[in-house]
Amino acid sequence: MTHENHMRRAIALSCEPVGPGGGPFGAVIVQDGRIVAEGTNQVVPANDPTAHAEIVAIRRACAALGRFDLRGCTIYTSCEPCPMCLGAIYWARLDRIFYANDRQDAAAIGFDDDFLYREMPLPPAERAIPMQRLLPTEGLAAFTAWARNPARVRY
Numbered sequence: 001m002t003h004e005n006h007m008r009r010a011i012a013l014s015c016e017p018v019g020p021g022g023g024p025f026g027a028v029i030v031q032d033g034r035i036v037a038e039g040t041n042q043v044v045p046a047n048d049p050t051a052h053a054e055i056v057a058i059r060r061a062c063a064a065l066g067r068f069d070l071r072g073c074t075i076y077t078s079c080e081p082c083p084m085c086l087g088a089i090y091w092a093r094l095d096r097i098f099y100a101n102d103r104q105d106a107a108a109i110g111f112d113d114d115f116l117y118r119e120m121p122l123p124p125a126e127r128a129i130p131m132q133r134l135l136p137t138e139g140l141a142a143f144t145a146w147a148r149n150p151a152r153v154r155y
Contacts, residue, residue, distance in 0.1 A: 001030075001033055001034075001035075003076070003098060006028055006030050006035065006074075006076040006098070007076045007098055007100060009026075009028050009035065009038070009076070010026045010027055010028050010053075010076040010077055010078045010100070011026065011078050011100055012026065013026025013027070013028065013038055013039070013040050013053065013078070014026035014040070014041075014053070014078035014079075016040050017040045017041050017042070017045075020045060021044040021045055022040055022041045022042055022043065022044055022045055023041035023043055023044070023052075023053075023111070024041070024078070024109075025040065025041040025052060025053040025054075025077070025078050025079055026038070026039070026040050026041075026053050026077070026078045027039045027040075027053040027054045027056070027057040027075055027076065027077040027078065028057060028075070028076045028077075029057050029058065029060075029061040029070065029073050029074070029075050029076075029094070030073060030074045030075075030076065031061075031065070031072055031073045031074075032072070036061050036064050036065060036073065037057045037058075037060035037061035037063075037064055038057055038060070039052075039053040039054065039055070039056030039057030039058075039059075039060060040053050040056065041053045041056075042056055050084065052082065052084065052085050053077060053078070054075060054077050054081050054085035054088060054089065055084070055085060055088055057075065057077075058070065058075075058088055058089070058092050058094075061073060061092075062092070068092070068155060069092070069093050069155070070092040070093055070094050071093045071094075071095060072095060073092075073094050073095060074094065074095055074096040074097075074098065075089060075094050075096070075097050075098070076098045076099075077097065077098070077099045077100075078099070078100050078101060079099060079100065079101040079102070079103075079105065079106055079113075080099045080101065080102045080103050080106070080113070081097065081099065082103075082106075082111075082112075082113040082116060083113075083116045083117060083120055084116075091155070103117060
């Protein structure tokens with residue numbers, strides 16, 4: 001299968017949830033030319049703001065492959081990943097991203113992706129949702145314990 005075939009599958013998936021209340025997004029994860037997982041936007045049906053197509057596909061790929069590290073895999077997504085999904089893709093260590101629509105296309109139909117990208121570089125105090133650091137010394141207790149744990153699993 002070609003990159004175009006995998007992208008066409010992601011695009012086809014993006015059309016599926018439009019009728020039953022999902023958003024118009026689809027994603028597939030491929031390893032060695034074979035689709036190992038697919039995802040569609042499930043935010044509204046699942047009442048889960050994190051259930052974006054890419055997140056759903058990543059969760060399914062991790063389950064299918066039995067690991068949290070998706071090195072050796074590529075994601076094809078019908079739209080440029082939002083900051084949350086992009087972060088998840090990096091955390092999952094996917095090798096490559098292909099996308100069809102971009103963040104401006106998503107903004108044109110009412111999705112916040114572009115707004116979120118503009119928020120990210122702002123200092124925390126200047127973001128639309130105020131952020132304030134609280135109890136940083138106490139917060140380090142868990143980090144210290146983790147750093148000292150010789151059995152910790154890095155990810």
